[in-house]
Amino acid sequence: MSPPLRAAVIGLGWAGSVHAQALARIDGVELVAVADTDPTRRAAYPHLYQAADVTGLLGHDLDYCVVATPTATHEQVGLTLADAGINALIEKPLAPTLAAALRLAAAFEQRGLVASVGHTERRNPAIAELATRLRAGDFGDLYALATRRHSPFPDRIRDTGVVSDIGIHDVDLIAYLTGRPISSVAARTASLTGRGHDDLAVAWCLLDDGGLASMELSRVAPLKERLLVLHTAAGRVSVDAVTRTITHHTNAAIGAGAPLTGFRGMSRGRVISHHIEGPEPFHAQSLAFRDALRGRAHDLVTLREGVAAVAATEAILAAARLGTDVPVATSIIPKASHAVEESPL
Ligand SMILES: NC(=O)c1ccc[n+]([C@@H]2O[C@H](COP(=O)([O-])OP(=O)(O)OC[C@H]3O[C@@H](n4cnc5c(N)ncnc54)[C@H](O)[C@@H]3O)[C@@H](O)[C@H]2O)c1
Incomplete structure (x- = not known):
């Protein structure tokens, strides 16, 4: 039997706490580390390795990280993980802008990493x-x-x-x-x-x-x-x-x-x-990420789907600002979103 996947949660606010609870409940994954810029948040996990930010987690032999920091930080945290070759589940919205979301998707795709966005709804x-x-x-x-x-x-x-x-x-x-x-x-x-x-x-x-x-x-x-x-x-x-x-x-x-x-x-x-x-949504998402890393069939939301969502919300904000219809950049929108995919790993 393979050893449990080593996971960390970055950002321990509302969403990060729910992710940490979900990870603690599934077989085949061990939550080994947490990171948060706020020491009082980290202190709630005394039994785990603790870091102030993503860089403090590098070198700890992690299979994947959950990024649950504020949206404005997703690009910097995500690109650091991609550069280090660490798979990631990044909370929604993938990034604050379409340009940043595209950079994130490209970084994980180019390295052949497993990555997903937290569209838990x-x-x-x-x-x-x-x-x-x-x-x-x-x-x-x-x-x-x-x-x-x-x-x-x-x-x-x-x-x-x-x-x-x-x-x-x-x-x-x-x-x-x-x-x-x-x-x-x-x-x-x-x-x-x-x-x-x-x-x-x-x-x-x-x-x-x-x-x-x-x-x-x-x-x-x-x-x-x-x-x-x-x-x-x-x-x-x-x-x-x-x-x-x-x-x-x-x-x-x-x-x-x-x-x-x-x-x-x-x-x-x-x-x-x-x-x-049915199962609790964050729990179901954690199971899908584990299965993707294990090379099993899964239904993870792709980063390209996360990009498409950001493209649509960015267009909505532009349409409200301009008072006109605004096209959504459909060329970056993925095909059928519900297909069960085989992991590349
Ligand atoms: N999928 C969902 O249904 C869902 C629900 C809620 C929030 N979210 C998303 O999760 C993300 C976090 O939201 P939240 O409500 O948990 O916010 P929050 O403010 O409760 O928590 C954010 C945490 O990140 C920490 N932090 C900030 N910058 C950091 C950094 N650079 N490195 C490490 N830690 C850092 C903060 O100290 C804080 O503890 C957002 O992107 C939000 O949109 C998703």
Whole structure:
């Protein structure tokens, strides 16, 4: 049996702590080191090797690192790891700008390293189930998709606004669930908190094949809401990612056994609601990274998909600034995102 993979977590705030807990629970991986610029954060891991930053971890024979530092630091931390030949799971958003995200993706690709970006929303059990059912054709043609993501103000996130911080999940989900890249966007944003970033946003996305998607984002809400609504040939399908529930308002205009293609009319049918159980998303992501490093089949989110998400959020911010539609750099957007890949290692 091979020895456990040696892992470290860099950045021990909210996300880093969740990663550390996930790594501690999976077989075949040993969390051996942590790094954080804040000594009080490191002190919570007295049994592990501790460093102040990424450079202090080099030379410790690590198989991979989780980068959970603020987004503004992802490029510097990630490039240091790539230069040292260390595989990495980098939190979302991959980088603060498209240019930085492209540099990161190129650095890991050129060295043939395993790298992924933490788009954990795909691993929410209800969203994973929705993706499976969409690909199986259960809902037929998908006409349009709308997302609503509201949160209270996250005092710890200071380097990004609502679009880059949480809207990044929605642009990734739109491309992942529809299987179509976002080709252009229009948007408006508002800043309420005086932190110099967008706190509210609405964005409209045109997909590669003319499909429609929209997003409504707030980080100044008194509640947490994560909602997706899909308009499909089989009726309306909504996912509440907080309660992990899928609700299908069926289309009675489609008879039993009728093909779910083309628009065949829409009328009110039965309402079917399911609570979906499944593994905790960070745990599932840790398992996928371990499997990728072990050369097993896996479903890691590629850095190119992370780049595509940053391209879309950057276009949304530009569209809001300019007040016009802005194209998304589709040439860098990857093909089918859900394919299970074999690791190059
Ligand atoms: N996938 C998700 O659902 C999810 C959820 C929350 C946050 N995130 C992402 O995780 C990242 C961190 O967010 P957070 O909420 O945990 O922030 P946080 O502020 O709670 O934690 C960041 C930690 O990094 C440390 N740090 C800062 N610069 C560092 C450096 N150069 N080297 C080492 N340590 C450094 C800080 O001291 C702090 O402990 C962000 O990119 C964020 O977008 C992802």
